[in-house]
Amino acid sequence: MKEKEVKVAFVDNSIDSSIYNPQEHWKLYLNVALDSFKAKESHFPDLSKNYTHLILSGGEASIIERENWVYEEVEVVQDAVEKGLSILGSCYGHQLIALALLGSDSVQRCVHPEVGWIPIQIKVDNELLGKKGEVFSFSSHFDEVVNLSDAFVVLASSKDCQIQAFQMKKRPIWGIQIHPEINIPNAQTLLRRFSSLDLETKSFFEKALKSTPKDSGLIRRIVRNFLIPRRID
Secondary structure: EOOOOOEEHHHHOOOOOOOOHHHHHHHOOOOEEEEEHHHHOOOOOOOOOOOEEOOOEEOOOOOOOOHHHHHHHHHHHHHHHHHHHHHEEEEEHHHHHHHHHHOHHHHEEEEEEEEEEEEEEEEEOEEEOOEEEEEEEEEEEEEEOOOOOEEEEEEEEEEEEEEEEEEOOOOOOOEOOOOOOHHHHHHHHHHHHOOOOOOOOOOHHHHHHOOOOOOOOOHHHHHHHHHHHHHEE
């Protein structure tokens, strides 16, 4: 057995990078070889090129209203699972993993959207998030994951979102609904940008801007644990 050198494929699910640029946030913490791909342009990684890890970012689109590139990304995720890659999805990426592996019944509109800094309950000790207990992180989502099968375990929940994080059992495949990679200054900038737009959801961003930020710095733990090299035959 030997450890395979870490090589990350980063799929950027943003729509307008002048408003939201997930690569800017993640690259603050990813000190590894990384290739980036733009999903809405149908630009996806060739997973035969020795990638070991796949990260699926958040995005402004709704997982419920799907364009053709979403189905292409679903196939990439399914291929990555078959090839044994370590996979991490955040927010939209978290929902997309569920869609790819469980179908459309696994995602829905939020009853109570979460925008701002929220408390998250880590329900069980686990190798991605660490010890059980309460942590705080930035969140911004209007859709959510539901109806996981027995092949998955729920790792974390919040008051308004029962599936804040999951893992496919016995596999290095994780989804997190939160945005731990967006630190407080960047989150405030993002909230101001969304508040300036003529959106039906504008009030959520305005309310979050008035709230007190609280961030536990979970991103460092997540990145460190996710990027642990996995042994291969």
